[in-house]
Amino acid sequence: MQFYPFILVVSIFAYPLLTKGEITAVLINKFELPHAGFSTLLRTWTLNFTSWGLVISCFNPLPETTDYVYNVPNIGQQLTTQITPTLITDQIIWPNGIVAADQLVEYSMIVPSGFLVPGKSNGNLYFISDTDIIPLVPNDGTNWFYHDAEFKDMDGDGRIDIVTARAHIPLIGKPITQLVWLKNPGNQTITGPWKLEYLLSKGGPDIQVQFARIDSLQVLFANSFFDRKLQMFWSDLDPLWNDTTKLHVRHIDYEPLPYAYIQLTLDLNGDYKPDLLVTVNDAHNGSLIAYELPRSGDIRKGNFTKHVLASDFKPLVQAKGRGAPGQAITVQFYSLTVRKKPILILSGDDDGCVYLLEAIHDNDPLNWEYSVKIIHQSDKSTIGQVSVEDVDNDGHPEMFVPAYNEGIVYIYRLVDK
Template sequence: MWAVASGFFLPGKDDGAIALIDVSDKSNTAPVIISSKATGEKWFYHRVVWMDMNKDGHVDAVTARAYGTGAAAEESQLVWFENPGLTYATPSWELHVLHEGTEDIAFRIHDLPLADGTTTPVIISAGFWSFELGLTWSATGDWEDLASIRHMAVDNYGWYFDLQIVDVNMDGRLDVLCTTWSQLGSPGALIAYEIPDDWQNEPWDRHILQSGYKDFPLPGSGSPGSANAFWPLSSMELAGVKPYIMVSGDDDGQAYVVTASSEDPFDWTYSSVAIYSDGRGTVWAIAVGDVDADGSTEVFLPLYEKRIVRVMSYLQ
């Protein structure tokens, strides 16, 4: 079963959905739309993460959704759709709204530690229109109890575009790697946040790894796009060196590899080199992975206007 999150803020593409596609039956691949909405509503979706929210043994669809233009969102929600628990896909799952006004595009779910030594799942969100890197969790672990839902802002740096949970500086602790978009004069940047032990009360140290991305003064265009930490060679990961970071330039038409200046975990200086440059088109979200199992990573560049995916391999 494949899950698809669809929609975008461009006119004509702003009525999206969360859909399931059963790829086991090639004769019937029609999508089943599991998201639900009121009559006349439009929402677009960018990501769906599966987690058992009500502890009934069935994973539910957690997602963020929004409606608006490139400059502003009229509405945004963090929601989950309840899995009915059937052996086949059915439409219009029950909607549960967790929080409104800040979560809109990208998010991840990660377990963070509590003072009693246990952990709790936290939804870490990159708010595009809200300018907020935020956290949402349940104080009791019961996501159905709306009175238990807590939310806090970590930072408000800019148009947060995407995020990844990864040990950026290889100090044995996970960080939040994210990007902000250079729209309407706001800074486009590649940023790492260190997650503190007392994440609800201590500040999250922000490190600007790269800045100075192309500025876009009008709404609807910006740079950079998504960032992915990766190791070009499997041997580098085994050796414990800092990961490289692949960054989509998005509307600046480029793709970048960002690398650490040293292996010192306290050194947050990085350099960047463009590995692809078009200058006119859009380089969308880049995928990385060793697809042929030769120990060397492949990079997949989706070139939006050209409607092709360019594949590049790391050469030793």
């Protein structure tokens, strides 16, 4: 089972010392939640103030079973209490990682859904605000599944549209992967479905998409797990992206690997330049890879410099559909130490672990060696999408670990000793 995570950048401001201490994960709580898969921290409005809400997607692999999305509101005030999650919905088939949709409506979310599991492959993008649950993708009679959503005014009409990647896995033949966007109809309230437009009707990405501005050019980074591609898109008419004849695509890496997730980070190696962080989720040799972007002004044709940060990940059990590792999270850890490079928290997915990776040579931007330490381990459970944030503002980030087969969400505090 693969999980496709998103990056979360966390900054902790405290009084630094001159030497690095050892970062330790301290278990502070746990609560039961069957089939907990993806955890996401969202800013929510609770009791007349803004706080962190922990939203968790839960899905059952058996056909004709019910799946759930839960919320733990104001999680920062419940870290050491008995936690009972609140049901958001049981009407979404196989909910994946949650995406904050504040660009559409403040404190709203989008739930991408569906996967290549019998009876669970008919997915959509569901908009949720308050109690409304609205499917946004029109039904074309094909079972598509979705893992991500991005927001951009694609046609210059002043309305925020949605860009997404999707996949359909037929019984016979190769996977069909597409890059599409949904045109915002401009209604006063969100209703669905929205009109579907194609950027790539075949051979597109199928998991994640992320817009970024590199130099003066807006680009879209995207990956394909099923089609095994790592790509970057741009438009000659930027900021307009609705004319597909002006759309360009290039490969970031020509090696055909199961790229499970891609995300642009602020800076991995301490050179004050953004880098890409990519997971290769594989049954035999999964890896975590960083790519340095081409030099300034050369993003269209320059080389992405590849660094393998960690490799040789594999699932606990060799079986179809299993792989490792899962998503990574960059944590700019300032508490009680001086660190130029962020630490990385990596879900092991089907290997049952959570890893902490730290740069061995923190002062050398040319050195990409990392130490790897297991900070959570299970001998029987897939680890879902981990989330990290200092939810109680005490200067130490909390880490939320969904253990899928155990039906438990573990809560750790990361401390520097």
